[in-house]
Amino acid sequence: MKKHRFLFSLISKGQVIVCFVTCLLVVASSIGLDLAYAKESSIDERYDFTVVVDAGHGGIDPGSIGYKTKVKESEINLAVAKILEQKLKKLGVRVVMTRPDENGLYGLSTTNYKKRDMQKRRDIIEKIRPDIVVSVHMNSYIRHNLRGAQVFYDNTSPISEKLALCIQNQFAERLEKSTKGVSVGDYYMLKCTESASVIAECGFLSNEEDEKLLITKDYQEKIADCIFVGIVNYLNLEQ
Numbered sequence: 001m002k003k004h005r006f007l008f009s010l011i012s013k014g015q016v017i018v019c020f021v022t023c024l025l026v027v028a029s030s031i032g033l034d035l036a037y038a039k040e041s042s043i044d045e046r047y048d049f050t051v052v053v054d055a056g057h058g059g060i061d062p063g064s065i066g067y068k069t070k071v072k073e074s075e076i077n078l079a080v081a082k083i084l085e086q087k088l089k090k091l092g093v094r095v096v097m098t099r100p101d102e103n104g105l106y107g108l109s110t111t112n113y114k115k116r117d118m119q120k121r122r123d124i125i126e127k128i129r130p131d132i133v134v135s136v137h138m139n140s141y142i143r144h145n146l147r148g149a150q151v152f153y154d155n156t157s158p159i160s161e162k163l164a165l166c167i168q169n170q171f172a173e174r175l176e177k178s179t180k181g182v183s184v185g186d187y188y189m190l191k192c193t194e195s196a197s198v199i200a201e202c203g204f205l206s207n208e209e210d211e212k213l214l215i216t217k218d219y220q221e222k223i224a225d226c227i228f229v230g231i232v233n234y235l236n237l238e239q
């Protein structure tokens with residue numbers, strides 16, 4: 001009996017030690033996980049917001065063409081979109097780019113490419129269900145005198161109007177030329193989501209002065225910053 005009790009107490013002690021070590025490992029690993037998560041979230045997800053940045057056109061679709069330099073709109077759209085992406089990520093907002101490189105979203109076949117390209121953008125937005133969608137474009141018009149940046153929204157969406165105003169205010173304050181008010185637009189990209197969604201037409205490639213500015217890194221940075229600050233103000237974030 002005594003022997004059994006001794007054996008039992010030995011097993012108990014053994015079990016206690018195993019238990020203790022296991023608990024230590026569990027606690028240590030969970031602390032490790034928590035720290036890893038905290039690190040991850042402080043860098044990538046300081047704010048629980050998702051912004052889809054949509055660089056217009058791409059691939060065989062260049063969009064507008066520069067009046068003097070023949071620059072492709074698709075290239076400037078992507079440059080501005082990438083700067084905006086970095087600014088938002090640095091702040092701690094989740095960003096999804098519909099088009100991360102120079103390629104369009106229509107796949108290999110070019111038949112009906114525009115329709116498939118737009119549907120793919122809509123699919124991405126529907127899947128992500130973001131808080132904000134910003135499509136970046138450069139404008140063009142048959143008359144060469146028109147200049148400035150202009151934000152479009154769908155007038156059935158009050159949140160889109162609010163976002164448009166926040167971005168347009170930055171354009172009006174900080175760019176040499178920009179339209180004073182926001183504009184109502186009947187565009188596919190604005191109608192395909194419940195999110196606050198705007199199209200930022202950042203200047204006219206059909207205007208010589210705008211084109212000269214739009215091809216420079218400094219001006220692309222300035223435009224991206226206007227959109228960025230507009231988003232920050234809309235979401236009431238601290239920079």
Ligand SMILES: [Zn+2]
Nearest residue numbers: 056063137138
């Ligand atoms: Zn465009």
